Amino acid sequence: MLATMRLPELSREPLSGSRAFFAVEYEPATNEVLLLDQRLLPTEIRYLRLRKADEVADAIRTMVVRGAPAIGITAAYGLAQLAAQERGDAAVFLMAIGVAGRALDATRPTAVNLAWAIARMARTAADVAKLEPDARATRMIAEAEAIHREDVAACKAMGALGAKDVPMGATVITHCNAGALATGGYGTALGVIRAAHAEGRIAKVLACETRPYLQGARLTSWELHHDGIPVEVITDSMTGHFLSRGEIGFAVVGADRIAANGDVANKIGTYGLAVLCGAHEVPFTVAAPWSTIDRRTPDGSAIPIEERSRDEVAKVGASVLVEDGIPCRHPAFDVTPARLVRAIYTERGVIRTGAGETPDSVVRRPQMP
Numbered sequence: 154m155l156a157t158m159r160l161p162e163l164s165r166e167p168l169s170g171s172r173a174f175f176a177v178e179y180e181p182a183t184n185e186v187l188l189l190d191q192r193l194l195p196t197e198i199r200y201l202r203l204r205k206a207d208e209v210a211d212a213i214r215t216m217v218v219r220g221a222p223a224i225g226i227t228a229a230y231g232l233a234q235l236a237a238q239e240r241g242d243a244a245v246f247l248m249a250i251g252v253a254g255r256a257l258d259a260t261r262p263t264a265v266n267l268a269w270a271i272a273r274m275a276r277t278a279a280d281v282a283k284l285e286p287d288a289r290a291t292r293m294i295a296e297a298e299a300i301h302r303e304d305v306a307a308c309k310a311m312g313a314l315g316a317k318d319v320p321m322g323a324t325v326i327t328h329c330n331a332g333a334l335a336t337g338g339y340g341t342a343l344g345v346i347r348a349a350h351a352e353g354r355i356a357k358v359l360a361c362e363t364r365p366y367l368q369g370a371r372l373t374s375w376e377l378h379h380d381g382i383p384v385e386v387i388t389d390s391m392t393g394h395f396l397s398r399g400e401i402g403f404a405v406v407g408a409d410r411i412a413a414n415g416d417v418a419n420k421i422g423t424y425g426l427a428v429l430c431g432a433h434e435v436p437f438t439v440a441a442p443w444s445t446i447d448r449r450t451p452d453g454s455a456i457p458i459e460e461r462s463r464d465e466v467a468k469v470g471a472s473v474l475v476e477d478g479i480p481c482r483h484p485a486f487d488v489t490p491a492r493l494v495r496a497i498y499t500e501r502g503v504i505r506t507g508a509g510e511t512p513d514s515v516v517r518r519p520q521m522p
C-alpha cells in the first residue's frame with residue numbers, strides 16, 4: 154500500500170468527473186485501486202494505492218472509504234484487480250473471485266450496495282471464466298467501471314429530480330455524508346443539494362456533525378465548502394432548536410439500504426432528524442441509487458444494523474471522552490419508517506412515500522420514453 158499527498162496522476166479522466174478530489178478510482182495502467190483516506194479529512198489529503206483484494210477489504214472495513222455506493226464500487230474494483238492478477242484456469246479463477254467476494258461482503262453488513270456490486274461482479278466472473286486470462290480481466294474491469302459510471306449518472310439524475318422539490322431560498326439540512334465522498338462522484342443527498350444550488354434554490358446548508366464518526370463535520374462541510382456552497386456545521390443536538398425556530402425548510406439524506414416497503418436505513422441519528430422534521434412539518438427526503446433498494450428485505454426490521462467499535466464513540470482522535478472500562482454502544486445506523494419520509498429520489502424516478510408509494514410503485518410506472 155503506497156500513499157501520496159496530492160491528487161494521483163491518472164492515465165485517463167477520472168470516472169468521478171472531478172479533478173478536485175475523488176473517493177475511489179481505478180488506475181488501469183498499474184491495476185491499482187486508488188482511495189482517498191477519508192479517516193484523515195479534513196486535516197490531511199492522502200491517497201492510498203491498493204494492489205491486493207485483501208487491502209481493499211481492509212480499507213472498507215476501517216472506513217478509509219465509506220458510503221454505500223462508494224464501498225460497492227471499491228469492492229467491484231477490488232475484484233476486477235484480482236481478475237487481472239489471477240492467471241489460473243476457470244475453476245481457479247472462480248474460486249479466487251468467490252473467496253475474495255465473501256471477504257469483501259463481510260466487511261460491512263448494512264449497505265446493500267456492497268453485496269449488490271459483489272453479486273454483479275460474480276455474475277460477470279461466471280460469464281467470462283472460460284476466456285483467456287487477459288480477456289477475462291478486460292471484461293471484469295469493464296464491469297467495475299460500468300458500475301462506477303452508472304453510479305455517477307444516477308447521482309446526477311436523482312439530484313435533478315430532488316432539486317425540483319427544494320423550496321426557493323431554502324435552508325437545507327443534511328446528515329452524515331452522502332456526497333461525492335460516499336459515491337462514485339457528485340453524491341446522492343449532496344447531489345440534490347448541488348443541483349438545487351445550481352438552480353439558485355439554496356440559501357445555505359446545515360450539516361449535522363453526525364456523531365460519533367463525524368462524517369458531517371469532517372466530510373460534508375469540507376465537500377460543500379470546496380464547491381462554494383454555503384454551509385454551516387451544527388451539532389446533532391441542535392437540530393430541534395433550529396427546526397423549532399422555523400429556520401430549516403427542507404431535509405435530504407442518503408441511505409444505506411431501503412426496504413421493499415420504503416423503510417430507510419441510514420447513519421445513526423437519521424431517525425431522530427426525521428421525527429423532528431415531521432413534528433415541524435419540514436419535508437424529510439432521501440436520495441439513493443436503485444442499487445440501495447433491497448426489495449428482498451420486506452421492511453426496516455429486517456435490515457442488519459452494523460455495530461462498530463466502542464473506541465469510535467469513546468475517542469475522537471487522540472482525545473479520550475469515556476474512561477476505559479466504561480461500555481459504549483455504537484449502532485452505526487438506524488431505520489426511519491417510510492411514513493416519516495416525504496420522498497425518495499432515485500435515478501428511475503421519485504418514490505412519493507408521503508403519498509403511500511413504495512419502490513414497486515416506480516417499477517410499475519410506465520418509464521418515460
Ligand SMILES: CSC[C@H]1O[C@H](OP(=O)(O)O)[C@H](O)[C@@H]1O
Pocket residue numbers: 219220221222328329330331332335336341342368406407408409419420421485
Ligand atoms: C450515499 S450513501 C452514504 C451513506 O453511508 C454513510 O454511512 P458510512 O459513512 O458509515 O458508510 C451514511 O449512512 C450515508 O448516508
